[in-house]
Amino acid sequence: MDDPNGPNSRGDPEREERSDFAAARRGLVGELRERLDASERTLSAIQAVPRHEFVPEERRSRAYADRPLPIGHDQTISAPHMVAVMADLLDPDRGDRVLEVGTGCGYHAAVLVELVGPGTVYSAEYVPELAAAARERLDRLGYEVTVRAGDGREAFPDEAPFDAASVACAPTGGVPDPIVDQVRTGGRIVAPVEDDGLLARGGQRLVRLTVREDGVDREDHGGVRFVPMR
Numbered sequence: 001m002d003d004p005n006g007p008n009s010r011g012d013p014e015r016e017e018r019s020d021f022a023a024a025r026r027g028l029v030g031e032l033r034e035r036l037d038a039s040e041r042t043l044s045a046i047q048a049v050p051r052h053e054f055v056p057e058e059r060r061s062r063a064y065a066d067r068p069l070p071i072g073h074d075q076t077i078s079a080p081h082m083v084a085v086m087a088d089l090l091d092p093d094r095g096d097r098v099l100e101v102g103t104g105c106g107y108h109a110a111v112l113v114e115l116v117g118p119g120t121v122y123s124a125e126y127v128p129e130l131a132a133a134a135r136e137r138l139d140r141l142g143y144e145v146t147v148r149a150g151d152g153r154e155a156f157p158d159e160a161p162f163d164a165a166s167v168a169c170a171p172t173g174g175v176p177d178p179i180v181d182q183v184r185t186g187g188r189i190v191a192p193v194e195d196d197g198l199l200a201r202g203g204q205r206l207v208r209l210t211v212r213e214d215g216v217d218r219e220d221h222g223g224v225r226f227v228p229m230r
């Protein structure tokens with residue numbers, strides 16, 4: 001086996017840094033494997049994506065802690081366990097067309113590409129600067145994602161129908177109809193929504209919707225905290 005700290009890495013700080021990050025990432029995935037009931041498929045996707053490339057330079061040393069981190073513009077990169085839980089609930093097939101609402105830094109979109117393959121993830125980001133930075137970063141790392149700046153509710157009517165949608169910001173009053181309308185019958189939507197019973201405290205629940213001919217089935221997957229959908 002390759003020794004990540006073997007002779008080849010000596011004297012090459014970039015290479016040493018890369019292998020440090022890879023080791024930290026294996027540690028994180030091991031932790032997630034123990035704590036979550038996540039599938040090996042999802043864990044492999046998390047293992048494959050260099051999360052340190054998605055966080056600001058000065059936060060890189062904390063990229064493999066299981067925590068959200070600030071990414072500027074008052075937004076955050078989701079904690080790895082949350083991305084794993086959402087990816088498992090979505091459970092997309094290879095080749096599926098996936099809509100993401102809330103690209104942020106692009107990390108979750110990259111995890112989705114690991115699951116479905118290149119070219120079928122479409123992600124909308126409200127903040128134009130974040131959309132541009134995510135597009136550049138995903139490109140550079142070889143993740144084929146279509147990123148559009150704008151309101152995720154309306155961003156991709158021309159690309160619908162999608163097999164699945166992953167929503168990374170919390171809408172008020174349930175998942176907006178335009179998102180539900182862009183997902184095919186039988187397709188899934190994973191999203192944080194306001195908890196009707198806890199509205200006053202700003203509580204949110206993670207839900208999985210399955211789109212039916214005549215509406216949606218809804219499953220509740222516990223309390224969460226996401227930034228609001230604008």
Ligand code: SAH
Pocket residue numbers: 075076077078101102103104105106107108109124125126127130150151152153168169227228229230
């Ligand atoms: N998917 C990200 C999480 C980003 S945080 C990750 O990989 O970690 C949620 C993002 O949703 C923020 O960047 C925020 O700007 C964006 N957002 C909020 N409202 C939105 C809307 N209506 N349409 C698209 N993006 C929105």
